[in-house]
Amino acid sequence: MTDTQVAILGGGLAGLNAARLLHRAGVEFQLFEARDRLGGRILTVDATGGPADDGFDLGPSWFWPLMQPAIGKLVEELGLPVFAQSSDGDVVFERMSREPAQRYPGLRQEPQSMRLAGGSGALIRAMAGTVPKERLCLGSRVTSLSLHDDRVQLTIRRLDGGEHRVNADQVVAALPPRILAETMALSPGLPPETSALWRETPTWMAPHAKFFALYDRPFWRDAGYSGTAQSMVGPMPEIHDATTASGEAALFGFLGVSAAERRRLGEAALAEACVAQLVRIFGAEAAAPHATLYKDWAADPYTAAASDLNASGHPEFAASWVEGPWADWLLLAGSETSPSEAGYLAGAVEASAKAVAEVKRRLRTEETLR
DSSP states (O other), X not given: OEEEEEEEEOOBHHHHHHHHHHHHTTOOEEEEOSSSSSBTTOOEEOTTSSBOSSOEESSOOOBOTTTOHHHHHHHHHTTOOEEEOOOOSXXXXXXXXXXXXXXXXXXXXXXXXXXXXXXXXXXXXXXXXTSOGGGEEOSEXXXXXXXXXXXXXXXXEEXXXXXXXXXXXXXXXXXXXXXXXXXXXXXXXXXXHHHHHHHHSOOTTTTOEEEEEEESSOHHHHTTXXXXXXXXXXXXXXXXXXXOTTOOEEEEEEOOSOHHHHHHHOHHHHHHHHHHHHHHHHOGGGGOXXXXXXXXXXXXXXXXXXXXXXXXXXXXXXXXXXXXXXXXTEEEOXXXXXSSSTTSHHHHHHHHHHHHHHHHHHHHHHHHHO
């Protein structure tokens, strides 16, 4: 049995930001991440699908610093280079399968969406570098929380199947509420209203899949295309230029096929259909990508719960995420719980900062009462 002041559940952007802020404040913590990697829904890979310091974002890739000052300030504080999402050139709209795609002059993005050089994974690497490595416990899934003698006891299952327990004064759950509701046992239990709120909150990205086609050069730019397309034909309703800051050329799109249908069709058939769509829109050169990438977040058990597969949209604001016996011990800090940027990278930063501020207040109050 080990002890810590604060246990953080989840090693995505929200969890790492909580860790960074607690470490800066001199508060002892341990972070537990079920995956064998940090980042959560932030996943940057190379052409083989392996982790990369400069690659393609299978999860979120854009942020808007003028609209989202919290993430803009964090990126600036960490000294991370950024670049604008490529949008120069014409856009394409596919209305029906029996007519050719229509080409229109593009419009300047306002506000401009930005990307991180090296991919969104650069943010995770920088955040992880701000805290002691020994405080980050990978392959450690928290399966239950129990209240004992004014402390929280966590049961943690490792990837090798072993279990151990940790006691904490406070718990910051930097996970989607729905994942918490469906994968973690709490004793005592939650009030029905709180349990229902968690289960009814959609997890951003959970129903979605992304496809990438990688090329030797961004040939669409030479032809005056921006790489942006919208389609009512599919299988991708939305397509964008995914070329990296270092010039690795790629197009990506979100799949407009349901999770159940994606599972039935399989990755190979979906990839073939996606490449065929790129050929329809951007011409014959799109037929020969040197590699393709596919990520179905609905098939990721640490992202999608069963109830996520047919849901979409941004989570809605809740005045309080934890009521009942856990109100003084547990704080939710995942992006879905942000009051203003739910589901976005900025939401993870805002929600985790808010949770840490409350944790620090509680710990000060506890010290005063001793």
